[in-house]
Amino acid sequence: MKNKVVKIVVAVIVVALSTICLFGCKQESEARGELKVEYDVNLAVDVEQSKVYLKQKIFIENHYDSEITSLKAYLYPNAYSVPENDAKGREKQDLVTIGNVNCNGKNVSYSLEGILMTVNLNQSLTKGGQLELNVGATMSVPNNKLRYGQGEGIMNLAECYLKLAYYDGSDFVTVDYIELGDPFLSGLADYKVKVEVPKGWDVAHSGEEVCREEGETLKIQAELKGARDFAIAVGDFNVYQTEVDGIKIKHYTRSDEDNTSLIGRYLTEFISKIGDFPYKTLTVTELPFEYGGMEYCSYVVVNEKAQNKEEIIVHEMLHQYFACAVGSNGFTESYLDESLVSFLTIYYMDIVKGGGYYQDEVKRAEKYYHTFLTASRAVYGEKYNPIMAKNLDEYKSLYEYDALVYKYGVMAYSGLLDILGERKFNKAIKEYYDNNKGDIATTSNLIDSFEKVGGRGVRGVIEAYLYGKTTFGVRLVGV
Ligand SMILES: [Zn+2]
The missing domain is CATH 3.30.2010.30 (Zincin-like)
Incomplete structure (x- = not known):
């Protein structure tokens, strides 16, 4: 870790000079304001029938100048329904039945396409206005080991409610739900969640348990403030x-x-x-x-x-720091949290476990990445460019995603650590956390934090890694 500095500094200068500035200017800052959102969610779980009965309220207060005429929200359990003419040839299966949907006590029209629900408001929500959306639904829980499913005596019920899409001050910004990565983009909200399960079962959940009643059934109430999601699991x-x-x-x-x-x-x-x-x-x-x-x-x-x-x-x-507190668009910038977290994992495990863990894991990532690169150039040709900065649906395979976001990501941060040294590196990470918690961060925000601590040359290095322009840098980092 410490014996590569001289060679790497030379490499960095070359990389920095040869990199076109692809992130020329910082994105426009978001419109000022806030969409204050509170969830009051009731879930009754019928373990025997594999069903969840949902009754929820969403309270929304608009503190932006904009006018909201319709809401966009995700109903993630519907991602597991099987549509007619399924591409994988599976039989049609509807897991979700929506009951009453009303806003401030009046029925409203809505459409549900896949996981995305659009609710048309009878009256627009202007600055300072409030509304209460009520939704009821019955949801079947499929057999799988995914984010919403059951098997082997456990029900994993993550995000088992209607969740408002991220509002950027002028519109709801939605992202497609695909199997690869974590395609989420969520704003902050306060949650109050009540769960009822049959006797003999327990509930693991987000947030703090504020009430627990054990009788013929178990009823728990949990609360969590300033969160982007809420998850539970039912089991023994x-x-x-x-x-x-x-x-x-x-x-x-x-x-x-x-x-x-x-x-x-x-x-x-x-x-x-x-x-x-x-x-x-x-x-x-x-x-x-x-x-x-x-x-x-x-x-x-x-x-x-x-x-x-x-x-x-x-x-x-x-x-919890990078994805939850510092949010991001997991569809367009999946590497932002994932690469950083993958690197910090080995960094902190080395601190706790020692024994050369860090060096071994960086070497392992380099080996994996180079095998991937050789294989990819054999399949896609010598011009294949390992670009990390792309949308989730642009990755060719899980293998490419894993090799670039996880392994190449580890190499990128390892290179940055070598260049900056531990004190400056940790300062940049802390800076990034302090400046972006509670917001949706972008690559620009990450680069700003590293630039502030490490100087202007760092921008070129990070961009080189993101756009697959580091043949020289990667080779040297691997020395
Ligand atoms: Zn992760």
């Missing part, structure tokens, strides 16, 4: 708890391995180097999951069968 868990720096940590698992002290150890490290943890609680839930894990605000899901559980926990915990 062992629950371990502790508190670190005033943050309540809960670990839901079906094993008897209590990971709360490990979680606390990392949390202390993050707080000291990155900044205050953005939520009052952190819940880590292990369940059957197709992938390694998934982050939600104050809540993370971890594949209970994963071999690298510690790595997944650390990764998803870091997303």
Whole structure:
């Protein structure tokens, strides 16, 4: 880590000079104002019938100058319905039945296309105006190990409600839901969620439990402020708890391995180097999951069968800072959180575990990436350019996404760390967190933070990595 500095500084100058300035100017700052959003969600879970009954209210207050005539919102469970003439040849299956939809007590018309619901308001919502949207729905839970599904005695019910799309001050900005990556773009809201499950089941959830009633059924109420999402899981868990720096940590698992002290150890490290943890609680839930894990605000899901559980926990915990607190457009700039978090995971695991973990993982990422690059140039030709800065649907495969966003991303930050040194590097990360928490950050914001700490040359280096112009840089970083 420390013996490459001279060669890399030379490389950086060359990369910086040869890189065209692709992020010429900072994006226009967002219109001033706020769309204040509160959710009051009631979920009754029928475990035997695999159904969830939803009743929810969304309170919206418009503090922008703009006029809102229709709302756009996501109903994520519908992503798992199967449409007629399904491309994969599956049988048609409707998982969601919408009940009454009304606004301020009056029925309103709406359309639902895939996961996206458009609600036409009877009256426009102008500055200072408020509305209350009421929605009821019955949702079936499919058998799968994805974000919304059930199996092996667990129901994973992430974002099982109608969630307003991100409002940028003039319109709702929506992103397509595709299988690759985390295609989310969400604003902040306050959540109050009540869940009722049959006796014998427990509920792991985002936020803080403020009420618990155990009788013929279990009823819990949880609250979370300033969050971009809310998730729950229903199962029969062992629950371990502790508190670190005033943050309540809960670990839901079906094993008897209590990971709360490990979680606390990392949390202390993050707080000291990155900044205050953005939520009052952190819940880590292990369940059957197709992938390694998934982050939600104050809540993370971890594949209970994963071999690298510690790595997944650390990764998803870091997303609490970058993805949850500092938001981003996960469709157009997926690398923004994902690459940074992948790098910080090995950086912090090296601090906690030691034993050359960092060096080994950087080498492993380089090896993976170079194998990928060789294979890609064999398939797509020598001109194949490993561009990281592109929309999720422009990635050719999961392999390309993994190699560029995760592995090449690790290499990019490793290069930056070598150039800046640890003190400046950590200062830039802290700067990025402090300046962007609560907002939707962009690549420009990230570059600004690194430039402020590392000087103007850093921009060229980051852009070179994003646009696949680092043949020279990557080779040297790999020395
Ligand atoms: Zn991630």
